[in-house]
Amino acid sequence: xxxxxxxxxxxxxxxxxxxxxxxxxxxxxxxxxxxxxxxxxxxxxxxxxxxxxxxxxxxxxxxxxxxxxxxxxxxxxxxxxxxxxxxxxxxxxxxxxxxxxxxxxxxxxxxxxxxxxxxxxxxxxxxxxxxxxxxxxxxxxxxxxxxxxxxxxxxxxxxxxxxxxxxxxxxxxxxxxxxxxxxxxxxxxxxxxxxxxxxxxxxxxxxxxxxxxxxxxxxxxxxxxxxxxxxxxxxxxxxxxxxxxxxxxxxxxxxx
Amino acid sequence: xxxxxxxxxxxxxxxxxxxxxxxxxxxxxxxxxxxxxxxxxxxxxxxxxxxxxxxxxxxxxxxxxxxxxxxxxxxxxxxxxxxxxxxxxxxxxxxxxxxxxxxxxxxxxxxxxxxxxxxxxxxxxxxxxxxxxxxxxxxxxxxxxxxxxxxxxxxxxxxxxxxxxxxxxxxxxxxxxxxxxxxxxxxxxxxxxxxxxxxxxxxxxxxxxxxxxxxxxxxxxxxxxxxxxxxxxxxxxxxxxxxxxxxxxxxxxxxxxxxxxxxxxxxxxxxxxxxxxxxxxxxxxxxx
Amino acid sequence: xxxxxxxxxxxxxxxxxxxxxxxxxxxxxxxxxxxxxxxxxxxxxxxxxxxxxxxxxxxxxxxxxxxxxxxxxxxxxxxxxxxxxxxxxxxxxxxxxxxxxxxxxxxxxxxxxxxxxxxxxxxxxxxxxxxxxxxxxxxxxxxxxxxxxxxxxxxxxxxxxxxxxxxxxxxxxxxxxxxxxxxxxxxxxxxxxxxxxxxxxxxxxxxxxxxxxxxxxxxxxxxxxxxxxxxxxxxxxxxxxxxxxxxxxxxxxxxxxxxxxxxxxxxxxxxxxxxxxxxxxxxxxxxxxxxxxxxxxxxxxxxxxxxxxxxxxxxxxxxxxxxxxxxxxx
Numbered sequence: 124x125x126x127x128x129x130x131x132x133x134x135x136x137x138x139x140x141x142x143x144x145x146x147x148x149x150x151x152x153x154x155x156x157x158x159x160x161x162x163x164x165x166x167x168x169x170x171x172x173x174x175x176x177x178x179x180x181x182x183x184x185x186x187x188x189x190x191x192x193x194x195x196x197x198x199x200x201x202x203x204x205x206x207x208x209x210x211x212x213x214x215x216x217x218x219x220x221x222x223x224x225x226x227x228x229x230x231x232x233x234x235x236x237x238x239x240x241x242x243x244x245x246x247x248x249x250x251x252x253x254x255x256x257x258x259x260x261x262x263x264x265x266x267x268x269x270x271x272x273x274x275x276x277x278x279x280x281x282x283x284x285x286x287x288x289x290x291x292x293x294x295x296x297x298x299x300x301x302x303x304x305x306x307x308x309x310x311x312x313x314x315x316x317x318x319x320x321x322x323x324x325x326x327x328x329x330x331x332x333x334x335x336x337x338x339x340x341x342x343x344x345x346x347x348x349x350x351x352x353x354x355x356x357x358x359x360x361x362x363x364x365x366x367x368x369x370x371x372x373x374x375x376x377x378x379x
Numbered sequence: 380x381x382x383x384x385x386x387x388x389x390x391x392x393x394x395x396x397x398x399x400x401x402x403x404x405x406x407x408x409x410x411x412x413x414x415x416x417x418x419x420x421x422x423x424x425x426x427x428x429x430x431x432x433x434x435x436x437x438x439x440x441x442x443x444x445x446x447x448x449x450x451x452x453x454x455x456x457x458x459x460x461x462x463x464x465x466x467x468x469x470x471x472x473x474x475x476x477x478x479x480x481x482x483x484x485x486x487x488x489x490x491x492x493x494x495x496x497x498x499x500x501x502x503x504x505x506x507x508x509x510x511x512x513x514x515x516x517x518x519x520x521x522x523x524x525x526x527x528x529x530x531x532x533x534x535x536x537x538x539x540x541x542x543x544x545x546x547x548x549x550x551x552x553x554x555x556x557x558x559x560x561x562x563x564x565x566x567x568x569x570x571x572x573x574x575x576x577x578x579x580x581x582x583x584x585x586x587x588x589x590x591x592x593x594x595x596x597x598x599x600x601x602x603x604x605x606x607x608x609x610x611x612x613x614x615x616x617x618x619x620x621x622x623x624x625x626x627x628x629x630x631x632x633x634x635x636x637x638x639x640x641x642x643x644x645x646x647x648x649x650x651x652x653x654x655x656x657x658x659x660x661x662x663x664x665x666x667x
Numbered sequence: 668x669x670x671x672x673x674x675x676x677x678x679x680x681x682x683x684x685x686x687x688x689x690x691x692x693x694x695x696x697x698x699x700x701x702x703x704x705x706x707x708x709x710x711x712x713x714x715x716x717x718x719x720x721x722x723x724x725x726x727x728x729x730x731x732x733x734x735x736x737x738x739x740x741x742x743x744x745x746x747x748x749x750x751x752x753x754x755x756x757x758x759x760x761x762x763x764x765x766x767x768x769x770x771x772x773x774x775x776x777x778x779x780x781x782x783x784x785x786x787x788x789x790x791x792x793x794x795x796x797x798x799x800x801x802x803x804x805x806x807x808x809x810x811x812x813x814x815x816x817x818x819x820x821x822x823x824x825x826x827x828x829x830x831x832x833x834x835x836x837x838x839x840x841x842x843x844x845x846x847x848x849x850x851x852x853x854x855x856x857x858x859x860x861x862x863x864x865x866x867x868x869x870x871x872x873x874x875x876x877x878x879x880x881x882x883x884x885x886x887x888x889x890x891x892x893x894x895x896x897x898x899x900x901x902x903x904x905x906x907x908x909x910x911x912x913x914x915x916x917x918x919x920x921x922x923x924x925x926x927x928x929x930x931x932x933x934x935x936x937x938x939x940x941x942x943x944x945x946x947x948x949x950x951x952x953x954x955x956x957x958x959x960x961x962x963x964x965x966x967x968x969x970x971x972x973x974x975x976x977x978x979x980x981x982x983x984x985x986x987x988x989x990x991x992x993x994x995x996x997x
Contacts, residue, residue: 169887172887173890174887193893193895194893197892197894202887202888202891204888207884207888208884209883209884210750210885211750211939212938213883213937217937221883221884224877224880225892225893227877434967434969455696455969457851457852458851458852459695459696459719459723462715463719465715473776474840476841476851476852477782477783478783478852478854479852481780481781481854481856482852485722485854486718486722
């Protein structure tokens with residue numbers, strides 16, 4: 124299981140966002156993708172999901188993602204968009220079931236394996252209790268977990284999540300991070316775009332810090348989250364302390 | 380079903396129609412599905428041979444032959460109704476529903492379509508076509524002779540300064556020159572002030588334009604006088620009323636006589652001729 | 668899983684459609700039954716009864732089935748594609764284009780039972796072509812709606828222009844009545860003419876069901892689930908254009924069915940667009956067949972136009988739906 128990016132270039136509305144980004148990561152892992160606003164984090168995960176045109180090479184498991192047939196890519200790479208939401212008031216269970224779409228055979232009803240995957244995803248994200256409720260009637264924290272369950276239900280070896288905890292309270296933030304970590308522990312790769320550096324440091328196995336469309340640093344949280352990196356990339360001074368589950372980063376001042 | 384077979388049966392149907400027309404057998408189960416053919420059929424056909432006419436034919440507002448139509452079953456111009464009379468001839472208008480006509484042709488029913496008449500010759504041709512189809516040429520010629528006679532009596536020469544006239548009508552607009560009403564105006568010695576060679580039969584004329592044209596004679600085509608309509612409201616416009624009262628003569632022309640170009644338009648000619656004669660009478664119209 | 672329940676309701680709808688189809692064949696003006704007519708006819712006239720059955724009633728019922736099914740199916744599909752509960756098959760401009768094409772045939776005095784539908788199909792294709800040129804290869808939902816509205820407005824304006832310039836008042840009445848929508852006196856010839864377009868269009872739309880389900884989560888997520896967005900939009904819009912354009916070209920404009928039917932089905936099937944396609948097609952067919960039976964009931968006078976009746980039923984229902992939704996929101 125290896126995610127390989129080489130010389131990645133991509134533009135957004137005519138402006139270059141990714142400028143020759145290269146990255147090579149292996150193994151089951153929970154990867155935090157961090158960097159300031161406009162660094163290219165969202166563009167990067169969208170390129171990996173093959174949602175936007177790009178130059179360069181993206182390989183997952185030794186295969187170019189652009190060359191995969193759409194359904195096969197759908198089975199290998201799951202994607203949870205930033206501010207994802209449901210346009211129709213589906214029940215929680217039906218919404219989570221949408222994650223099985225890449226696995227369905229044409230003109231066949233869903234198989235037992237699909238039902239099992241849906242049940243697992245709802246259990247992991249702790250939404251099985253309100254399986255029958257209308258997803259649009261849930262609180263935003265509950266809804267975020269339901270949408271996460273939808274992405275988990277794909278059971279893809281690579282899960283890309285874009286700012287999954289951005290609008291959640293601490294209780295739900297911790298809940299989502301735990302679910303993602305557990306998913307990675309089952310032998311998969313999770314790449315999550317994160318802004319909360321302390322959360323990223325505490326839950327992720329590795330962090331990727333990008334700046335201005337290029338890789339700035341890659342490694343364990345302690346290797347990446349140094350005062351020098353934070354000053355150079357985020358232009359802030361920070362108080363960094365603790366270790367393991369108590370590791371924290373508190374930005375304290377702007378530096379120019 | 381096989382389309383080739385369908386086309387084949389259609390061709391066969393057309394041949395059969397042609398054959399039966401050549402055989403010259405008089406149709407005895409005639410159904411008419413349009414007011415204009417209703418009028419001609421009811422006037423020309425042998426008694427009892429017209430089995431059904433379009434529902435409007437029995438309405439005295441629309442039809443000059445309402446009394447004749449009253450005893451005959453009315454239809455709504457749908458194929459099923461028409462077929463249930465087992466017709467050996469169907470009379471239709473050029474603009475009758477192409478879908479209905481198509482079904483009738485597929486059912487091997489001979490269909491005769493006639494177009495609107497814009498001239499007296501069109502009227503004569505339509506009468507002769509229907510009379511021939513009904514095997515009633517003699518009756519057709521007799522009717523036309525009466526028509527020609529009435530028309531001839533209503534003829535008034537225009538002279539050097541024919542009165543300027545307009546026919547304004549209830550359904551909106553003024554009659555153009557190349558319509559049957561235009562022909563009637565000219566025939567009775569008026570000058571139609573509407574010169575525009577518009578594509579339609581009626582030229583939409585605002586009241587201001589109408590007054591600008593200074594007509595000396597304003598004929599009103601009256602249709603269902605007592606039922607409100609926007610077009611009728613226009614005819615009630617005070618400006619038009621005042622203009623007619625002060626500067627023009629007027630006459631009513633009931634719509635049932637002219638909506639279809641049939642020999643009944645001769646009665647319109649009579650009314651117009653009477654109005655024309657009034658212009659030669661000594662006392663001109665004054666305000667009252 | 669609710670699959671068995673879905674199947675049961677769909678079978679019920681199919682039975683209703685079959686019943687209404689039979690009624691459409693056997694019930695005539697004023698509720699008169701064809702069996703009575705048959706019994707009253709002697710041996711020589713049985714041929715006539717068969718003729719009425721096969722060349723008048725059967726094509727009418729078949730068109731009710733096909734056109735109603737088309738309107739229901741494409742209405743549900745477009746609401747799913749555009750993620751808008753107000754979308755209806757007329758939105759992408761194909762029906763206005765078809766209406767214009769058919770009206771032009773009337774206008775130039777070429778109206779025959781073959782040329783009117785052919786003109787309509789040509790008009791629908793022209794409208795779809797312009798939509799494609801306006802919206803480009805992978806248009807956003809907003810672009811599709813805006814371009815569709817513009818094309819519809821333009822085609823309607825041209826239709827009105829043709830009406831106001833028409834040569835004869837009889838031509839005007841024919842055009843107006845045609846535009847109001849009716850199945851009266853259509854024959855098997857028109858059924859054969861529209862059938863291929865409706866079948867191809869229907870298959871294109873029906874096979875998009877899962878892609879439409881995926882669109883519930885937005886275009887990016889749908890793409891990440893393996894559904895090519897360009898081909899999904901192309902399939903649904905081309906399929907809708909073909910099927911609805913062909914329908915309109917034979918029957919005129921039949922309003923509100925495509926808009927209302929998916930809403931009727933949602934209480935039973937939920938909101939997943941893909942799951943709504945089959946029941947909406949069935950319910951659309953049932954609704955149009957029922958409305959076509961209703962217009963035959965008056966014994967005397969002109970037959971009310973089908974398009975008028977569907978709108979008369981559809982509009983108040985829609986108001987009720989809005990009120991109910993608002994009450995639920997309060």
